[in-house]
Amino acid sequence: MTGVTTAAAEPDPADKPRRARGEQTRQLILETALRLFRERGYAETTMRAIAKEAGVAVGNAYYYFDSKEHLIQGFYDRNQVAHRAAAQEVLAAEKELAPRLRGVLHAGIDVNEPYHSFAATFFKTAAEPTSPLSPFSSQSSPAREAAIAIFRDVVEGSNAKLDPELRKELPELLWLGWMGVILFWVYDNSPGQRRTRRLIDGAVPLIDRLVSLSRLRVLRPALRQVLALIETVRKDD
Amino acid sequence: MTGVTTAAAEPDPADKPRRARGEQTRQLILETALRLFRERGYAETTMRAIAKEAGVAVGNAYYYFDSKEHLIQGFYDRNQVAHRAAAQEVLAAEKELAPRLRGVLHAGIDVNEPYHSFAATFFKTAAEPTSPLSPFSSQSSPAREAAIAIFRDVVEGSNAKLDPELRKELPELLWLGWMGVILFWVYDNSPGQRRTRRLIDGAVPLIDRLVSLSRLRVLRPALRQVLALIETVRKDD
DNA sequence: CCCGTGACTTGAACATGTTCAAGTGATGTG
DNA sequence: CACATCACTTGAACATGTTCAAGTCACGGG
Numbered sequence: 001m002t003g004v005t006t007a008a009a010e011p012d013p014a015d016k017p018r019r020a021r022g023e024q025t026r027q028l029i030l031e032t033a034l035r036l037f038r039e040r041g042y043a044e045t046t047m048r049a050i051a052k053e054a055g056v057a058v059g060n061a062y063y064y065f066d067s068k069e070h071l072i073q074g075f076y077d078r079n080q081v082a083h084r085a086a087a088q089e090v091l092a093a094e095k096e097l098a099p100r101l102r103g104v105l106h107a108g109i110d111v112n113e114p115y116h117s118f119a120a121t122f123f124k125t126a127a128e129p130t131s132p133l134s135p136f137s138s139q140s141s142p143a144r145e146a147a148i149a150i151f152r153d154v155v156e157g158s159n160a161k162l163d164p165e166l167r168k169e170l171p172e173l174l175w176l177g178w179m180g181v182i183l184f185w186v187y188d189n190s191p192g193q194r195r196t197r198r199l200i201d202g203a204v205p206l207i208d209r210l211v212s213l214s215r216l217r218v219l220r221p222a223l224r225q226v227l228a229l230i231e232t233v234r235k236d237d
Numbered sequence: 238m239t240g241v242t243t244a245a246a247e248p249d250p251a252d253k254p255r256r257a258r259g260e261q262t263r264q265l266i267l268e269t270a271l272r273l274f275r276e277r278g279y280a281e282t283t284m285r286a287i288a289k290e291a292g293v294a295v296g297n298a299y300y301y302f303d304s305k306e307h308l309i310q311g312f313y314d315r316n317q318v319a320h321r322a323a324a325q326e327v328l329a330a331e332k333e334l335a336p337r338l339r340g341v342l343h344a345g346i347d348v349n350e351p352y353h354s355f356a357a358t359f360f361k362t363a364a365e366p367t368s369p370l371s372p373f374s375s376q377s378s379p380a381r382e383a384a385i386a387i388f389r390d391v392v393e394g395s396n397a398k399l400d401p402e403l404r405k406e407l408p409e410l411l412w413l414g415w416m417g418v419i420l421f422w423v424y425d426n427s428p429g430q431r432r433t434r435r436l437i438d439g440a441v442p443l444i445d446r447l448v449s450l451s452r453l454r455v456l457r458p459a460l461r462q463v464l465a466l467i468e469t470v471r472k473d474d
Numbered sequence: 475c476c477c478g479t480g481a482c483t484t485g486a487a488c489a490t491g492t493t494c495a496a497g498t499g500a501t502g503t504g
Numbered sequence: 505c506a507c508a509t510c511a512c513t514t515g516a517a518c519a520t521g522t523t524c525a526a527g528t529c530a531c532g533g534g
Binding site: 258295300 | 512
Binding site for chain 1: 463
């Protein structure tokens with residue numbers, strides 16, 4: 001889920017806050033909502049329950065959040081920040097590409113682990129293409145960029161030597177892979193989501209090997225073909 | 238969307254129909270629902286509208302279908318059958334692996350094309366892991382098997398020579414790839430979803446090349462590694 | 475000090491998916 | 505032919521996300 005959000009506040013467009021009183025209410029509602037989501041699950045938490053627990057009227061929640069779904073963004077933001085922090089820790093200690101990538105992926109799962117049971121519940125919300133919460137939506141573009149930046153750091157900060165063209169594309173590809181891991185994780189109900197861990201541990205060496213191979217002259221045409229495909233598919237969005 | 242459904246009827250467990258009158262009502266409701274979905278979109282079609290249009294009471298729809306979402310299964314079934322038929326036509330005429338795969342994938346998109354605009358709307362329904370409509374759910378297992386069977390035909394019926402281990406796994410992998418294509422297609426709003434077409438045309442030769450390479454002795458270890466990963470990840474579900 | 479403005483708050487009303495207790499009628503049985 | 509059964513049907517009632525017209529209240533201008 002990390003990397004899927006908008007960081008900005010909704011009602012006040014970053015102007016000088018005329019009266020900051022509202023921001024407090026906004027936070028209160030968000031805190032209450034996230035707590036109830038964690039305690040009871042997303043679907044089981046009604047807007048009325050949130051309002052009542054927060055001590056406000058139902059309509060007030062809708063003054064600050066467009067819909068129930070929009071409350072989820074707060075959750076995204078939080079995990080995004082946490083993943084970023086955890087990733088930095090890994091990246092500061094390791095120079096090899098494979099362990100860097102492996103560490104960042106595991107850190108992402110670590111961060112999301114406590115929320116697995118109810119992440120699945122509202123996963124569909126983010127999956128809908130027209131939803132502003134979709135990881136591919138323009139509304140979550142800044143958060144997506146931030147997430148890709150983590151993987152850029154993974155690549156750039158490593159001592160791996162690789163084809164310059166590939167180097168340029170790799171961060172976004174790795175982010176896409178991360179989305180795939182998240183997708184797998186959401187569907188993974190093995191104890192402690194250990195299958196996801198195994199997927200990471202198994203896939204990282206493969207990616208590492210593949211990436212190293214990218215410099216071999218014999219594989220140059222194949223690499224070109226892959227990059228060309230990406231280019232072709234990306235056009236006219 | 239093809240390949241995600243249960244084929245069996247719900248209320249009557251395949252016994253001798255005591256009175257077949259109900260089946261007619263069931264069909265009527267399903268037909269009406271799908272028509273309205275197509276005309277107005279999924280979210281915009283209310284259960285009351287379906288009932289009214291079909292000339293029955295709201296509760297009657299719930300006698301035959303557990304929920305509004307379950308009406309979608311009818312749509313799945315239809316497209317699954319259509320895809321199967323279209324695929325057979327392609328497979329009867331072509332022996333090379335690449336064109337076989339390409340043909341089947343394009344056929345799948347062809348079949349779903351008219352529904353792209355509203356497929357996206359209810360896509361999230363299928364994306365929820367706990368939903369019985371999820372392509373990975375046990376409830377849609379028979380439909381999933383049927384879909385995989387198409388890809389088994391793609392592989393088995395081709396004249397491609399490939400590693401026997403890979404040959405065993407390939408159909409399911411291709412189905413997984415097909416799910417990926419569908420995912421891409423749902424998010425693809427380029428005119429006529431031409432990016433999806435390009436993705437298929439670009440990816441198929443790559444897959445074909447990769448599959449051919451699987452027989453090379455030098456790549457044997459890499460192949461083993463991939464197959465081992467699949468095995469590891471699949472365990473304890 | 476009063477008043478208007480606009481941010482903030484309220485809760486009733488609405489729309490829609492879903493449930494359920496109460497029918498309705500065809501069918502096989504005595 | 506009367507009747508019990510049970511598949512099938514009904515529509516009111518319910519739960520919950522969302523909207524909105526009507527406040528309330530702090531603050532700056534007069």
